[in-house]
Amino acid sequence: MSGVCPSCGAEQPESLLCHDDTSAVETMFAAVPQLVDELQVAINKQAKVGSGGKAGKGSAHERSPVNWGAVAVRDALLVEFALWGSDIDAIRKHPQAAEIVSGIGRVVKNAYRCIDRMRDRQYLGQCLHSEDGLICHAEVWVKPDARQVVCSQCETVHDVPARRAALLDEAEDLIVTPKEASSYIGEVGGIKVGQQQIRNYVDRKRITKRPSAAGVMLLRMGDLLDILRNDAATRDVRAS
Numbered sequence: 001m002s003g004v005c006p007s008c009g010a011e012q013p014e015s016l017l018c019h020d021d022t023s024a025v026e027t028m029f030a031a032v033p034q035l036v037d038e039l040q041v042a043i044n045k046q047a048k049v050g051s052g053g054k055a056g057k058g059s060a061h062e063r064s065p066v067n068w069g070a071v072a073v074r075d076a077l078l079v080e081f082a083l084w085g086s087d088i089d090a091i092r093k094h095p096q097a098a099e100i101v102s103g104i105g106r107v108v109k110n111a112y113r114c115i116d117r118m119r120d121r122q123y124l125g126q127c128l129h130s131e132d133g134l135i136c137h138a139e140v141w142v143k144p145d146a147r148q149v150v151c152s153q154c155e156t157v158h159d160v161p162a163r164r165a166a167l168l169d170e171a172e173d174l175i176v177t178p179k180e181a182s183s184y185i186g187e188v189g190g191i192k193v194g195q196q197q198i199r200n201y202v203d204r205k206r207i208t209k210r211p212s213a214a215g216v217m218l219l220r221m222g223d224l225l226d227i228l229r230n231d232a233a234t235r236d237v238r239a240s
Contacts, residue, residue, distance in 0.1 A: 006098040017092040017101070025101055026088055028108045032081045035111040039074040069139050073114045076107045117141060122187055124149070124163045129156040144190070164189050172222030175210050178202070181224055191228060201227055 004011060005018035012018045017025070080103060084091055091100050121141040129136045129151065138153035142160055149158050168189045176184070178198040185191045201207045202219055206227055210218040 007101045017097045021101060022088060022092060025091060025104060028104055029081065029084075029086060029088075031108065032077060035108065035115070036074060036077060036081075038115050039070055039077070039111060043070045043074065070114050070118065073107075073110050077111050080104055080107045122190075124158075124160070124188070125167060127151040127154060127156060127158070129154050168225060172220070172225060174221040175218050176221055177216060177218060181219065181221060184221070185224070185228070193224075193228060198224060 003014060003016075005016070005021060007017055007021045010018045010020070084100070084104070091097055094100055118141075121143055124140040124142050127136040127138045127140055131154070136151060136154040136156065138151050140149055140151060140158060140163070142149040146160050149160055149163075150156070151158065168185070171184060171188070174184075178195040181198055182193055182195045185193055198207075198219070199217065201224065202209050202217060207219050207223045210220060212218045
């Protein structure tokens with residue numbers, strides 16, 4: 001019985017998925033676990049500590065704002081993988097094999113694109129530009145040295161330093177560890193401050209240590225930001 005591959009149209013007995021397309025699907029499936037791991041690392045890196053708001057608007061250590069775009073890419077990949085698993089024979093014989101191969105290729109390609117984007121850019125929350133009662137929820141990504149960024153959806157121009165400052169202000173009431181504080185201030189605020197430097201501030205009582213049932217060093221983000229801002233102002237005065 002003769003026929004063609006439903007995906008690429010190549011000559012293929014019994015109209016099954018051809019050898020080349022079968023190998024391509026198997027290669028994509030083999031890459032899924034690592035892609036999921038890399039997406040999760042990226043999500044955890046961008047999912048900022050705390051509630052992202054003032055006191056009373058979230059519990060300490062709740063992760064937010066989450067990069068929902070990356071979460072959606074990861075979940076789509078997991079759904080496709082869970083749907084077919086390693087049953088390549090079922091795909092080869094399926095009457096909609098072409099659509100299945102296309103769907104698998106799409107989610108895998110989206111995963112690679114998402115990982116590459118997060119590697120060379122920093123996440124600055126959602127656009128949230130409002131016009132005629134509509135709010136833009138597109139995610140804002142920016143290159144580390146950029147001063148302005150244009151929303152990919154509504155084309156609103158955002159001032160990067162202003163966005164960084166606003167996100168730091170929103171994080172003032174978060175109770176965090178030195179590691180979390182260093183990561184947040186570095187990635188969101190563009191300010192380099194090491195974990196040991198933060199620990200030194202606490203040990204020297206420049207920052208009040210917050211209660212911790214587990215004995216972990218905790219501090220209020222706003223207390224650290226006050227120190228950093230005051231020290232920066234002092235340096236500016238000395239340099240003038």
